[in-house]
Amino acid sequence: MMRDGYYLSSYLTIPGLHRLAMVSYRHDNNISLWRKDGSQVQLLGHWEFERMTGLKHHRTPFLSMEDLRDFVNGLIGAFGVSLDDMTEVWGTPGLATTNDYHFVEEYPELSFHSIAHLYSAMLLDSEIFFDGDILALAVDGGPDRLLDQQYKRFWFTGAVSRRGVVETFPVASPGLLYSTAKDRFKMREGTLMALATATTAAGRCDRQAILDTYDFTGLAALEGAPKAFEEIVAQVKESADVDPAFTEEESFVSAAMKEIQAISVMAMERNIETALERFDLDPATTHLALAGGYALNCPTNSHLMAKYGFRGFLAPPCVDDGGQSVGIGLAAFHKKTGGERFTFRFPGAYLGRQDDDLDGALAEFGDYVADVSDLDEDQAVRDILAEPIAWFHGRSEIGPRALGNRSLIGDPTSRAAKDALNQFKLREWWRPVAPVVLEEHLDDWFEDSRPSPYMLETFTIREERRDQIQAVAHLDYSARVQSLNAGQNPALHRLLTAFHRHTGVPMLCNTSLNDKGEPIIDTIREAMNFCLRRRISVGYFNGRRVAFHNFDAYPAQGPYPRTRELFVEIPESRARAVHAELNPYGLPELYLHVLFLDLALSGKFDLRTEEGAAEAYEAVDSRLRADPSLRQAAERSMRRAEHRFTTFGPDALLNLELGAVRQITAPDRNQ
Template sequence: MEDGWYLATYLNPAGVHRPLDVYFRHDNNISLWEKRGRYVTLLRHWEYERTTGQKMHRTPFVAHRDQVAFIDRLLAPTGLRLADMTAVWGTPDLAAGAHPWVEPDTDLAFHSIAHLYSAILLDSDVFFDGTVVGMAVDAGPDRLLDRRFKPHWYAGCVVRRGRVELHPVESPGPLYCEARDHFGLREGTLMALATATGATGRCDREAVLEKCRFDGFDGMAQAALAFREILAQVTGTADADPRFTERENLISAVMKEVQAISVAIMERNTERLLDVGGVDPAAAHLALAGGYALNCPTNSHLMDRYGFRGLLAPPCVGDSGQSIGIALEAFHRGSGGERFHFRFPGPYLGSEDGDLAGALARHARFVESVTDDFDPAAAVADLREGPVAWFAGRAESGPRALGNRSILADPTSSVAKDVLNQVKRREWWRPVAPVVLAEHADAWFEGVRPSPHMLETFAVRADRRARVPAVAHLDGTARVQTLTRAQNPLLHRLITAFHAATGVPMLCNTSLNDKGEPIVDTIEQAMNFCLRRGVRVAYFDGRRVAFRDFADYPERNPAERVRAPFTDVDPWEALRVRAEANPHGLPGTHLYLYLRDLELHDRHDIRTAEGAAAVRAAIDRRLRADPDLWVEVERDREETARQFENFGGAEVVNGRVPVYRVSESSR
C-alpha cells in the first residue's frame, strides 16, 4: 500500500434512500488515518451523532455533494479534504482509490470481521507476536459491503503471530434486542435494572440453550423463541422487591435470566475457540467487539473464568467503531499480512472546541464568574458541593464518557448518585460509574485490571463500600474506568487532589448529555445543559465557570446541533434525485423493496426500461404472494421517517433495520 491519508467510512448512501426512508446503518462514523512506511496512525474518529444531535445517527443525505461537504467540514481542522485521501473505504458511493479488501472466501459476514479487527489489532505487537482469541457479537450484519446475507453473522477468531483463523460464533445480541423491543427500554437500561432489584424468577436455562442456536438469519427466530420461553417461565414466579414497581420487578427478573443465558452463550463461544485453536488462555489476550461487548459483567466474567492475559476492546465497540475496524482490516490485507506498526492512541479522537470566549459572550447574562487558572483545591470544594460539568480537549470515542465530556461528582455521598440521576432525568436506581486512579485501583476493587474504556465491572472491596456509596451497585460491583496520568493529565490531577483531601482516589463519572441526546460536542451545548439542568459550575480545559439565574434561562431544550442538512430537505431536490434514480416510475413500495433487497438491486438496473420492468414483475409477485407486505412496508417507512426527523428529542428505542422476506439467493 502506498503512503498517504486514508478515510474509512461507515455511512448510509446518499441519494434516493432519504426520500424513500431507507437506511442500512445506524451509528454512522468516519475515521482518518495516515500511513508512512510501516507505521499506521489513527488521527481522528468522528461519530456523526455528536455533530448532528441524532442519537445513533442514521439519517442519510439526499445529495452526494452534501455528504462530501459534511465530511469536508469534519476534516477541516486537520487541513485536509476528502479529495486529499489516497483511498476512501467502507461506503459504496464514497469508495475511491485502491481498496485492498476483496470479499473473503468465507461464509462470515464482513460486518463482524470488521468488528473483530477493531479489537484484535489494537496493539500490533500483541497481534504479530502473541495469541489472541477474538469474538465480534452484536445484533446483526451490515449488507452494504457483503450485498447478501452470509450463512454466519458473527465472527470469532484465533490469531497466532499475525495469522488470523476465522470461525463462526453465536451472539446474545438478538436476545437482548428481543427484550429491548418487548419492554421498550434500551439494552443499557435493561442491564442496569437487572442488577438494581432483588427480584428473581425461575427459568430452565439449560433447556433454552440446548434448544436454540444464535447465529445467522434463522438465529433471529431462535432468539425470539428463547425470549418467549424466558418470559413465560419467569412471569408469575418473580420475587418482589418492595422498592420497585411490579413491572420493574418483572423486567429485572427476566433480564437476570437473559443475562445468565447470554453469558452461557459467550462461554460456549470461548470454549469452542479455545478448543479448535488449542489455545491456553493464560498465554492469550481476549478481544471483544460488537454492541454486546458493552456488557461489562460478561467481559469481566470471561476474563476471570478463563484467565486471559488481558482484554483488547476499543471504547467504540459497537457500530460507532466500524470505520476503525474496516480500516484495520484493509491495512492488514493491503500489507499482504506483513507486519506493520499500529497502537490505538486512546479514546480522545473526536472534535474539540476552543471557543470559550464566544460561548461566554453569548451566555454572559448567566455567568457569575470565570477563573482562568485551574485550582485543584477549588475544584475539590466544588465537587463536595454538587456535580460539576467537565469539558476538555477532544471528545472521547464511544458511548461512554471517559473524562473529556463528563459530569463528575463526589462518590462518598449517597446523595450524589440521586442528584446525578435527577440532573440527567434518569431512573433513581440507575448506577453511576467511578473513574479511579489506576495506581490506587487495587486497594478499592477486587481483582481489578486496567480498564481505560469502562468495559469491565469489578467488586468494590467489602471494607471500602461504605466509603463510596454513590458508585457501588446493589451487587457490590462497579463499572470501573481506570485512569493514568499519561491517559488524561488534567483529570488525573483533579482526582489526585480529591484523593489528598478525602482519602478516596476516584470520582463519579457520567456522560455530559441530557436524556435522549448524544454526549455534548461543543462548549455551547455544555453551557446550555448546565443552565437548563441547574449545574452550578463547569470546567472548560481547566477554566472554572460559575453560573447563576438558572430560572431565567429561556431555553428548555438541548442546544440544536447540525441538523439542517438532514432535516431541511428541498422537495425539488428530492424529486430530482428520485426521478434520476427511478426514470421509469416504479411505485413507492416497489422502489422501497428494491432498495432494501440488495441482491435484486445488483441484478437489475431500474434506470433501464428492461431492468425496471423486471423489478416491477418480481415485486408484484411478492405482493400477490404476501398481501400484508404492502401494509408492513408503509408502517416501517412511517417509523423510519420518524427516526430520520428525531434530532435531540425522545430517545429512539427500536433501532432495528427491517429485514423483509428475501430471495434465497440473497440469504
C-alpha cells in the same frame, strides 16, 4: 506495496434516493482518518456522526453525495486534508475509491461486518497481534449487508490470531436476546443491565435447555431470540419474587434480566471453551479480544477474564457499530500489506472533535454567566463536594460512554451526588453511576482489578471500602470502572489527584454529559445549554471555570440544536432534483423502499434508463401483487424509518419495524 499517505475508512449509509425512500442499512455512522508512513500506521481521528447531528445512533442518509463529501471534508479538515488528499477511501459504496480492501470473498459464509468488529479489537496493538496469541469474538445484534450484498450464513464471528495469522470460525451471540429484551421491556440494554443488579428479585428458568434449544449464530437467531425470550419470561413469571423497594413490574424485569444475563454468559463461555479446545490455546498466554454491541456488557467481560485467566483484554472504546470504520481500516491495512508486519497502537479514546470557541459561547450565554476564572483544582474539588459539575475538555471521547472529556462529575462518597446526577440525566433513582479511578489506586479499592481505560469491565469494591463510595456501587457491590493514568488524560488525572488529596478517595463519579435519549454532547454551547436547563451551577470548559446564574430566565426547553438541516429539513426542490437525476422515470418512493431493502433485487436495475426503471417497477409490482400484505408492511417500514431519520430525544430510540423489513427482504434472506 501499499503506498504511504492518508486513508479514510467509513461506515456510512448510501446517500440520494435512499434518503427519500427511507432506507438505511447502517446505524451508528462513523469515519476514521489514518496516516501511513512506512511501516507506521496512525489513527488520527474518529468521528461518530450522532455527535454532530444529535440523531441517536445516526442512520439518516445524506440527500446527495455532494452533501456527504462536504460533511466529511468539514471533519477531516481539522487535519488540513480533504477527500481529494486521500490515498484511498474504504467502506461505503459510492465514496470508496477501491474495492480490494475487504474480506467479503475470502469469507463466503461469514459477515464482513463481524470481521470488521474482530479487527477493531484484535489489532489494537500490533505488537500483541504480530507477536502473540489472541482469541477474538465479535458478538453483535446483527450485521449490515451493504458490502456482503446478502445475509450470510453466519452473522457472528470468532477468530484466533497466532502471530498475525488469523483463522476464523462462527460463534453464537447473545446480542439478539438482549435486543429482544430491549424491544419487549421498552428499556435500553444498559438500563436493563443496571436493573438486573439493582434489586433482590429473582426467578428461575431452565438455562441449559434454553441454550441447547435455540441457535444464536445467524439468521435463525431472528426467530430464535424472541422465542427464547418468551420462554424465559414465562418460566420466570411462575417463580419470581418481588423486591419491596421496587414495583412489581421492575422486580419482574429485574428477575427476567438476571436469567437472560446468566444465559448470555453461558453462551459466551461455550464460545470460549470450544475455541480453547479446538485451537489448543493457553489462556495464560492468550489475549481475549471482544467487539460488537454485546461487548459493552461489562459483567460478562470481567467474568470471562476472571474465569479463564486470559493474559490481557483488548477492546476499543467504540466497541459497538460506532467502531466499524476502525475495524474496516485495520482489516484493510492487514490485507493490503499482504499480512506483513506494520506498527500500530490505538492512541486512546480522545479522537473526536475539539471545540475551542469558549469566547463565542460565553458571548452567546453571557446573560447567564456569573463569573469566569482559570481552573484551580482545589477550587474544583470544593465545587464537586458541593454539587456535581460539568466537565468539558479537549477532543471528545469516542464510543457510547463518557470517558472524562464530556462528563458530569460528582462526589462518589455522596448518595446525594448520585441522586442529583440521575435527576440531571432524567434517569431512574436506582441507577448507580460509574467511577473514574486513579489507575495506581485500583487494587486498593477493587478486588481482582486491572486497568480498564474504556469503562468495559466491572470490579467488586473491597469490603472495607464499600461504605465510602456508595454512589458508584451496584447492589452486589460491583462498579463499572474507568481507570485513568496521567498519560491518558492529564487534565482529568490532575483533578482526580486533587480530589484524592482532599478526601482520601482516588475516584470521582463520571457519567455522560447529555440529555435523555440524546447523544453525548459535543460542543461547549451544547454543554452550557444543558447546565442552564438542569440548573448546574458550575462548569469547567477547556481549563476555565464558568459559574452560572439567572436560571429562571433561561428560555430554552430542549437540547441545543446540532447539525440538522442536511438530514431533517429537506426542501421539496432538492428532493425533486434528486429524483430528476437518479429516478427520472418516477418510480414511487414506496417501490423504491421495497427495491432498496431487497439488496439481491436492487443491484439488477439502472433506474436512470427507461428500460431499467420499467423492469424495476415490474419486479416490485409483481411482489406487491403476489403478497397483498407486503404493501402495508412497506408502508409501516417507511413510517418507522422516517421517524428514526428525523426524531431527536427518547422517542428516537423506538425500533425499526423489523417484521416489515424481514418480510420485504425475505427473498434475500433465503439465499
